Amino acid sequence: MSDQTGAPPIRNLLGYKLLRDPKQPEISVIAFKTEAGVTMYATTRDILNVLAEEFRKQAASMPK
Numbered sequence: 001m002s003d004q005t006g007a008p009p010i011r012n013l014l015g016y017k018l019l020r021d022p023k024q025p026e027i028s029v030i031a032f033k034t035e036a037g038v039t040m041y042a043t044t045r046d047i048l049n050v051l052a053e054e055f056r057k058q059a060a061s062m063p064k
Contacts, residue, residue, distance in 0.1 A: 011036055 011034035019029040019040075028048060031040045043051075 013032060013034060015033040017031045017033075019031060021027065021029070026044065027042050028045075029040050029042055030048075031038050
């Protein structure tokens with residue numbers, strides 16, 4: 001369900017898991033767990049590398 005602006009709701013991230021399929025080694029699945037359940041996304045190595053860099057930058061700019 002979205003808010004009045006049409007944007008999807010923001011949920012707290014409770015966990016994540018990276019999954020691999022030996023039959024498709026070029027693809028990984030990242031599963032995000034929230035209070036609404038688990039959502040999974042197929043992703044490539046390039047996207048995982050970009051996410052890793054963005055997460056590092058974001059974490060570095062947050063207060064401890």
